[in-house]
Every structure is written in C-alpha cells, then in structure tokens.
Amino acid sequence: MGLVVQKYGGSSVADAEGIKRVAKRIVEAKKNGHQVVVVVSAMGDTTDELIDLAEQVSPMPAGREFDMLLTAGERISMALLAMAIKNLGHAAQSFTGSQAGVITDAVHGKARIIDVTPGRIKQSVDSGNIAIVAGFQGVSQDSKDITTLGRGGSDTTAVALAAALNAEVCEIYTDVDGVFTADPRVVKKARKIDWISFEDMLELASSGSKVLLHRCVEYARRYNIPIHVRSSFSGLQGTWVSNEPQGDQPMEQAIISGVAHDTSEAKVTVVGVPDKPGEAATIFRAIADAEINIDMVVQNVSAASTGLTDISFTLPKTEGRKAVEALERTKPRVGFDSLRYDDQIAKISLVGAGMKTNPGVTATFFEALSNAGVNIELISTSEIRISVVTRADDVNEAVRAVHSAFGLDSENDEAVVYGGTGR
Amino acid sequence: MGLVVQKYGGSSVADAEGIKRVAKRIVEAKKNGHQVVVVVSAMGDTTDELIDLAEQVSPMPAGREFDMLLTAGERISMALLAMAIKNLGHAAQSFTGSQAGVITDAVHGKARIIDVTPGRIKQSVDSGNIAIVAGFQGVSQDSKDITTLGRGGSDTTAVALAAALNAEVCEIYTDVDGVFTADPRVVKKARKIDWISFEDMLELASSGSKVLLHRCVEYARRYNIPIHVRSSFSGLQGTWVSNEPQGDQPMEQAIISGVAHDTSEAKVTVVGVPDKPGEAATIFRAIADAEINIDMVVQNVSAASTGLTDISFTLPKTEGRKAVEALERTKPRVGFDSLRYDDQIAKISLVGAGMKTNPGVTATFFEALSNAGVNIELISTSEIRISVVTRADDVNEAVRAVHSAFGLDSENDEAVVYGGTGR
Structure with missing residues (x-):
C-alpha cells in the first residue's frame, strides 16, 4: 500500500463534529495500511469572517497582509484535525504550507506553485504520522512571505503534494458524490460519472462544472496523478479522473462525458x-x-x-x-460602429472524447436544442467539446434536452447526489 | 531618535475599532521619528474561543498542535494591524514569531526563548516599514515546530525583541495607566508609580502585582532594556521600569515602592x-x-x-x-503527625529598596497590621521585601492600612486608573 493524499474542503470541517467525522475517515485510510497526507481548508465560514474583519480595518487591504490573515484559517482547522486524530489514538502532525515546502511566486492572493519540497512531510509519514497540511497557502521563493493560491487553492495544494510525494491517488473529498453528467440541481436524472479522462474533465471544468477547478486538473494531468472526487459524508466510490480507468472502474467509456453550463459569462x-x-x-x-x-x-x-x-x-x-x-x-x-454588452446569456457545453470522429454528435446537439425551442447565438467547438451560447432564461431546459438526447439520463427518477450529514 | 518596541495586549485590539485606534498611536510614534517594532497579542477573546474549539475535538490536545492552533490568534491580529496602518498611509509588514527570529526550546505551551535573530525585522524597519510581530510565539530550534511562550508571552516577546534590536525602550501598552503603589481596586488612594527599579518590580511581580510578569521584567533587567508600562487608551506617561530614573522622571526615589497582595496561594x-x-x-x-x-x-x-x-x-x-x-x-x-491544608489565606508584601538599612520599616509594617486588627500567620523577608500571610478575609483592610502607614496614599480622594475606550 502506498501513500494517499486526501483533501477536505471547508464544508467537511465546518465545526467540531465535522472535524471528528473527518478524523475517523482519515484513520480508516491509515488502518488500511496507507501512508496518509491530508490537505485541509479553513473551517466553514472562517475565511468569510476574516475577510469581513479586514474590510472593517481597511477598504483596500494589502496583498501580503491579507494573505497572512487568511492563512490563519487553515492553521486553525489543521491543528484541530491533528488533535482529533490523536484523540483517536493515532499519531498526527500538522504543517503550514511553508513547513510542507509549498514554494510559490510572490503574487499575493493568487500565487502559483513553483516547487514543492516535501522533506518534512515525507519524514513525518515515514515515522508513522498522519501529516496534516494547510491547503491554499505557500511561501514565496525569494521574499519568504506567506502567500495564498487563490480559488481552488486547496485542491491544487493536494495535487501538488501528491505529485511531489509520488502518491497513488489524490482523493478530493467534497459535499457531493462526484462529478455528474450534468448539474444535478438542473438535471434530476444526471448520473455520477465513474471515470473521466483528464482531458474531458478539463473541458468540463472550463465549461462551468464546479466540482474541480481547471487548475487542479491541469496539474494532475501534467504529473499523471489520479484524482478521486468523492463525498466526505458517504462511503461511496466517487469519480476517478485519470489517464486510464482505475482498478474496478467499468471500462466502457461513453463517448459523451457530460453536459456543463455556465451563467457567469x-x-x-x-x-x-x-x-x-x-x-x-x-x-x-x-x-x-x-x-x-x-x-x-x-x-x-x-x-x-x-x-x-x-x-x-x-x-x-x-x-x-x-x-x-x-x-x-x-x-x-x-x-467600429458600436458596442453591445449582454449579460443575460448562458453557455451550454457538451464534452466527450471522440466527438470529432462521430459526425452525428453536432447534429444531435443542435436538434435537441431546436426541439426544445432554444435559440443558438454563438457556437464554438474544440476536439472534444461543442459549446453554444443561448439566452440565460433557456439554460435549464437546454441542458435537460441535451442530456436526454445523448442518452445520459439515469434510469432512476431522481439522482441522489448531495450528501448530508446523515449519510 | 532610535528604535522603539511597542507591545499591545488583547484588550487593546479587541475589535476593529481597537485595532484602528492602536494603529493611529503606532503611526504617531513613527511620525515622531522613531523606528517602530510592534508586538501584538491575539484579539480579545480569540484565544479562549480557540481553546474552546480544541476542547470540543480532544479532551487532551497535544502540545505541538495546541500551539499551532493558538498562534493563529496573533496571525489574525497582526495582519489586521498592518492593514490598518497601511490604511493610514504608512508602510507596515507583519511577521510571525518564526519570521521574526524568536527561537525557543521545544517545550510546547511554555517554551523559553533561546535566541532572537531579528534580521528580517531589522531589514524591514531599515527600509522604512513599521514591523508588526506576533507575540507569544516562536519556533523551536531543533524541530522547527511552532511554540508558544506561555503566560505573559507577548510581553516577553516584546522585551526580547527590544534587547535583540538594541531598542531605546520597550513600551508595554495595557488597559491601566501603569504600575500602582497598590491594587487600585483595593486601595482607592493608590498612586501611579512614575519610576521603579527592576529589582523592586521583580519583587512586586512575584508578590501578586499583575501588571508585568516576573519573567518579562527579569529579561529586561538582564539586557538592561527600560520598560514603559502605559495605557493604550490615554496619552499619559505611565510607569518606567529601569536601572535608573529615565529622562524627565522625578529623581526622588521613595524607599517604599508599593504594597502587593496575592490571594492565589x-x-x-x-x-x-x-x-x-x-x-x-x-x-x-x-x-x-x-x-x-x-x-x-x-x-x-x-x-x-x-x-x-x-x-x-x-x-x-x-x-x-x-x-x-x-x-x-x-x-x-x-x-510527622499530620498535614494541615488552608486555602483561605492572603499574602501581603511591602516592597522597597533600602528596607534592610531602615530598621523602622518592619516595625511600622507590623504596627499597621496590628492597629487594623489583622493577625499575622507567617513572615518572610528579603533584601527589599517583607511578606506576611494573613486570613484571606483581612486582605483588603491589611493592604489599605499598610499603604496608608507608609505615606503612599494619594492626595486625591480617588485614583483614576482603569482606562476605558472613551479616554
């Protein structure tokens, strides 16, 4: 059994109960014979509360100090998580991003990882500890200042550590059961995807799917680190993101991975x-x-x-x-004559390998939209994606129509997706 | 003008308003031409809240993780304070204990400072910044783990930095106006002491005076760093603690510095x-x-x-x-025959240089207690202190009687001591 990196988001460690629940899950992995490195985000609303405090003292907080402030959030969650694990009788040590060797550039608020030197983490797990690492933060190479990695930073920390430690897998624990063929809040018959390639996941991420951010997937693809996205509230298998289907995962790869939509543009x-x-x-x-x-x-x-x-x-x-x-x-x-600005649009994207070699895909896509009475305003395509822009009002209907047209609908009436604390 | 170290306690930075008020005071010192290094504690109740969280996840939190947790408190206050100063148009940088070079042993929860290597702080103030340093914390020499210094740790950080930076003075800002001849809550006519020697201050601190802790005064004495204890709520001169009376301070040194009491024994x-x-x-x-x-x-x-x-x-x-x-x-x-345990006692101490060479002091002390009808149970003396143990019920009367007998009573009817936010 090798080394596993697990990442838990803020909703999984929102309070003391959450921390204790996560601690149990971590200990399970350790008991199963893995070396375990855990990356943790700040508890629930901590970051928002710190931002609120910052706004009270300064309307334009400086980046260096803002990063110093925000990183207190992970310091709290990681220390508490280590205590909770020790309370279960297992050795644990917590490490800041700096202590974990997450070296970044000096762009405060959205620093990029330059290097990861996980010597202390390696030593800690080799001595039998579970290592808990603060997500979202690092230290700048030249000035040795504390930096934060920006949106999705904790996922990126996890993947980067997994790469540097040559981990078997990077498990991203979240409050949903995995990556779905469409947003389950829109498409009730959306199905959990068992396996998806890095390429398709990248397209989904850049097309509006919010489970994993593009940056984290890109990092995982570059270092070929399998990601397993799963719920911290259930014991279910989630979605594997990798070059090739993993272990017991079904090998039958659908041409179409899923339908994503984005109303933020x-x-x-x-x-x-x-x-x-x-x-x-x-x-x-x-x-x-x-x-x-x-x-x-x-x-x-x-x-x-x-x-x-x-x-x-x-x-x-x-x-x-x-x-x-x-x-x-x-x-x-x-x-030019004039400018038109329109923010009442939605982007709907169909993602799947082999799309180009399957001429019927584009036709089926457009027919589905047409049958649903949805007008297309812009079209753009890539090797594995077709995107269209429609009116924002049409987005839910359009996504459902496309999802159904490509046979992605689950046989169940309703997808059971969002985990709750009772699961 | 040289370098000044200022230390602000948790009650001075309890909320955003407090932080902004303290920021203004710091900027004043900078405008007066000083290089300024500030040591700050965690905001108001932050530490208690963190301790509460720790207790929720583990009944016996491990020292290393507990220190990691608690140090988040100063990280928040120091970053906010730096932001507030920048908002006033002055350059500021915040530093953790580790970044500030506070090197300690590895005794978590009550680490001792081994060395201070303030290279980054020096560089920061030399480039014109106000440096904000997290109090109460350091990094262990061998394991590079985050440590906390225990009770009074922020005051000790301030004095240690003042020594390492060769500061002119270490200003300890608190919520009282200085060190008093007795606890003003007990003796309404207690007077603020303008100057007191290290030795007398050490005796007061170990006899129950809570304004400065013994450890911090001991450090200041060893490196001969003058301490100025003053209120962060007023602009008044406070109490100077040093080898010799400072600057404009009156040279007339009273034989008797003050009366301390302690009911914790x-x-x-x-x-x-x-x-x-x-x-x-x-x-x-x-x-x-x-x-x-x-x-x-x-x-x-x-x-x-x-x-x-x-x-x-x-x-x-x-x-x-x-x-x-x-x-x-x-x-x-x-x-032996038996053990008697008695926790209804108080210790009353009279502190002052030259006590031994002034035979009347002991007599006056005992007479004052006798006249007040206070029975003496134990007596112990040092070069500059006499302590007696009495019934706990008698403590207030005993302190007042002694304070008055040695002519320490202020001419005002009531000492104005405890600063409020309005001052």
Whole structure:
C-alpha cells in the first residue's frame, strides 16, 4: 500500500463534529495500511469572517497582509484535525504550507506553485504520522512571505503534494458524490460519472462544472496523478479522473462525458468592424492589456455590401465594465460602429472524447436544442467539446434536452447526489 | 531618535475599532521619528474561543498542535494591524514569531526563548516599514515546530525583541495607566508609580502585582532594556521600569515602592516533624519531584519537650491537592503527625529598596497590621521585601492600612486608573 493524499474542503470541517467525522475517515485510510497526507481548508465560514474583519480595518487591504490573515484559517482547522486524530489514538502532525515546502511566486492572493519540497512531510509519514497540511497557502521563493493560491487553492495544494510525494491517488473529498453528467440541481436524472479522462474533465471544468477547478486538473494531468472526487459524508466510490480507468472502474467509456453550463459569462459584440487585417488584433490586444481572460470568440462573415463585420466574444461578467471601457478607448483607431454588452446569456457545453470522429454528435446537439425551442447565438467547438451560447432564461431546459438526447439520463427518477450529514 | 518596541495586549485590539485606534498611536510614534517594532497579542477573546474549539475535538490536545492552533490568534491580529496602518498611509509588514527570529526550546505551551535573530525585522524597519510581530510565539530550534511562550508571552516577546534590536525602550501598552503603589481596586488612594527599579518590580511581580510578569521584567533587567508600562487608551506617561530614573522622571526615589497582595496561594503545614537533619530535605524533595513551585517557607523553633517542630509553606492553590498527596506518601519515612491544608489565606508584601538599612520599616509594617486588627500567620523577608500571610478575609483592610502607614496614599480622594475606550 502506498501513500494517499486526501483533501477536505471547508464544508467537511465546518465545526467540531465535522472535524471528528473527518478524523475517523482519515484513520480508516491509515488502518488500511496507507501512508496518509491530508490537505485541509479553513473551517466553514472562517475565511468569510476574516475577510469581513479586514474590510472593517481597511477598504483596500494589502496583498501580503491579507494573505497572512487568511492563512490563519487553515492553521486553525489543521491543528484541530491533528488533535482529533490523536484523540483517536493515532499519531498526527500538522504543517503550514511553508513547513510542507509549498514554494510559490510572490503574487499575493493568487500565487502559483513553483516547487514543492516535501522533506518534512515525507519524514513525518515515514515515522508513522498522519501529516496534516494547510491547503491554499505557500511561501514565496525569494521574499519568504506567506502567500495564498487563490480559488481552488486547496485542491491544487493536494495535487501538488501528491505529485511531489509520488502518491497513488489524490482523493478530493467534497459535499457531493462526484462529478455528474450534468448539474444535478438542473438535471434530476444526471448520473455520477465513474471515470473521466483528464482531458474531458478539463473541458468540463472550463465549461462551468464546479466540482474541480481547471487548475487542479491541469496539474494532475501534467504529473499523471489520479484524482478521486468523492463525498466526505458517504462511503461511496466517487469519480476517478485519470489517464486510464482505475482498478474496478467499468471500462466502457461513453463517448459523451457530460453536459456543463455556465451563467457567469457575458457577451460583448463589436459591431461594424472594418474587415481588414489588424483590426481584430487591435481589439484583442486592448482586452489583453486590461488583463481580461476571454472565452469564446466568433467573427461573422463580413457583409459584401459594406465590408464590415461583427466580432463577438464572451468573458466573465465581473470583467464586463473593464472590457467595455478598454474597447471604447480603441474606437478612434478601429473605427467600429458600436458596442453591445449582454449579460443575460448562458453557455451550454457538451464534452466527450471522440466527438470529432462521430459526425452525428453536432447534429444531435443542435436538434435537441431546436426541439426544445432554444435559440443558438454563438457556437464554438474544440476536439472534444461543442459549446453554444443561448439566452440565460433557456439554460435549464437546454441542458435537460441535451442530456436526454445523448442518452445520459439515469434510469432512476431522481439522482441522489448531495450528501448530508446523515449519510 | 532610535528604535522603539511597542507591545499591545488583547484588550487593546479587541475589535476593529481597537485595532484602528492602536494603529493611529503606532503611526504617531513613527511620525515622531522613531523606528517602530510592534508586538501584538491575539484579539480579545480569540484565544479562549480557540481553546474552546480544541476542547470540543480532544479532551487532551497535544502540545505541538495546541500551539499551532493558538498562534493563529496573533496571525489574525497582526495582519489586521498592518492593514490598518497601511490604511493610514504608512508602510507596515507583519511577521510571525518564526519570521521574526524568536527561537525557543521545544517545550510546547511554555517554551523559553533561546535566541532572537531579528534580521528580517531589522531589514524591514531599515527600509522604512513599521514591523508588526506576533507575540507569544516562536519556533523551536531543533524541530522547527511552532511554540508558544506561555503566560505573559507577548510581553516577553516584546522585551526580547527590544534587547535583540538594541531598542531605546520597550513600551508595554495595557488597559491601566501603569504600575500602582497598590491594587487600585483595593486601595482607592493608590498612586501611579512614575519610576521603579527592576529589582523592586521583580519583587512586586512575584508578590501578586499583575501588571508585568516576573519573567518579562527579569529579561529586561538582564539586557538592561527600560520598560514603559502605559495605557493604550490615554496619552499619559505611565510607569518606567529601569536601572535608573529615565529622562524627565522625578529623581526622588521613595524607599517604599508599593504594597502587593496575592490571594492565589494556599498554606500547607506539616505538623510534628522530628527535629533532626534530613527531615525537611525529604519533605521538600517530595514537593520538588512533584514539580511544584513553593513560595514562603517557615519552620518553627522546635518544642524542647517533644523534639518535634512544624514546617509551613505556601504554594499556588492549583497545586494544593498534588502537594498534599506527595506529602502523604512521605509520611512513613518522615513520621510527622499530620498535614494541615488552608486555602483561605492572603499574602501581603511591602516592597522597597533600602528596607534592610531602615530598621523602622518592619516595625511600622507590623504596627499597621496590628492597629487594623489583622493577625499575622507567617513572615518572610528579603533584601527589599517583607511578606506576611494573613486570613484571606483581612486582605483588603491589611493592604489599605499598610499603604496608608507608609505615606503612599494619594492626595486625591480617588485614583483614576482603569482606562476605558472613551479616554
């Protein structure tokens, strides 16, 4: 039996009871003969409470100090978790990100991991301890300041440690049973996925699935660390994310992995762009200089009569104002007619390997939407994904229609998905 | 202008308002041309809340993890304080005990400082920052684990940093105006002491005065760091503790510094001890082996008729049961008659330099108690202190009588002492 990295999110350790429940589960893994390294997030609302305190003393808290503040949250949960494990009669030691050797750059609030030097963790588990590591945090390489990794940081910590420690698996414990073929709150017949490839999971993550973040999956793929996403409230097998189906997992790989949707984006259309070389470049350079990540980009065929075209793209709603302002400033140079901003859109994506080699997929997708009376505004495709933009109001119906059309519906009337404390 | 170390306790930074108020005071010192290093405790009730959480997950939390947990408290307050200072337009950086170079032994919960290597703090203040350091915590020399310094740890951190940084003064901010000639809650006419020697302060601290702990004063004396104890709620001068009166402080040094009292002790009397060599040694070896610190020890002259004597000593009430049990086990060897345990006692101490060379002091002390109708049960003296044990019920009257007899009463009817947020 090898080494296992387990990660528990804030909802799993929301209170003393949660911590004790998680401690029991960790001890089980140890009893089964594994070396166990645990990555833990801050308890439930701790981070929000700390942010609230920061806002009370300063409207614009500095990054270095803000990171120092927030990392207190994991310090509390990890120490309590180690105590709870010891109380069950097993040796445990807790480590800060810095002590665990999580070395980052110095970009406070969203630092990137540069290196992981897990010497102390290795030594701790080799001496028989369960090692508890603070998620979401590291130490900057040059200035030795405490940093935080930003959204999904604890998952990334777990995968990075799993890679550095050559773990068998990185188990991500959460409050759902795994990755589903669609959001079960929207599609009652959504099914838990037993296994999914890194590539498909990356597409789902970037298409709106929130169970795993793109960054964490990307890291796992690069180091080929299998991820097992599962509920901390049940003993069920969850979803394996890996290069190849794991162990007992069924080998039958569906072409279609699932349907994701995303209502967090807005659409910007630049109307009446002169159809000549360099205009699009000017537009997207302006967006890039404003440090805005865009998602889909579509350019219509220009009307022969006018020599003008329209360029549309999607981006996070939160960046909408900044993008519009940046584009307004390019207007004198580009000479477009007008800007349209629309934040009442939804993106629906179908993800699955082998899509390109299966010509019927696109047709079935569009027919399903059409039959449901859903209008398509933009289309974009990749090797393993088709995405469309529709009205936000249509999103639930559209997802259900597509899910059903591709035979993803479970035979049960209703998927049992969200674990509760009673399970 | 040199470097100043300021220490703020938990009551001074109990909430966001307190943090902002303290930030203003720190910035004042910086504007006055000082380099400023600030040591801060955890906010108000944070430590108690963390202890409560620990008790919920484990009845006997391990020292290493308990220290990891508790140190989250200072991490929060120091980060918030740095933010609040930056919000006032001044550069500030916060540092954990480990980052500040507070190196300790590995005795979790009451670690001792072995060394202070304040390179990062020095660099930070030399670049113009105000450095905020977490009090009460350090890092163990060998295992690199996070440690806490135990009671009064933040004051000790402040003095230790002041020594390592060669500071002009260590300012200890608290919720009272300084050190008083007696506890102002007992003696309304108690006066604030403007200056007191290290030696007298040490005696006051070990005699029940709670403003400064013995450990912190001892450290300051060893490195000759002047301490200025003052209120964080007022702008008043407080009490200077140093080898020699400081700056504008009045040079007239009263022989008597003050009257301290302590009701936290109990008295054990071993009755009927054979008056022969080795018996006392056996008794106190038993107490020492139980790791109990005793305070006063008195042995009566033995009665010629029986060859038996009584030995009395005082110790913290919290150690009472352990001491009695340890002594019971020695009974077969020592052959004493019985044990008496009495926790309804008080210790009253008069502290002042030159007491030995001033024969009237002891007489005046005893006369004052006698006139107040207070019976003396034990007496013990040092070079600069006389202590007596009385009934606990008599303590307030005894302290007032002694305070008055030595002319310590203020001319004001009532001392204004305890600062409130409005001051």
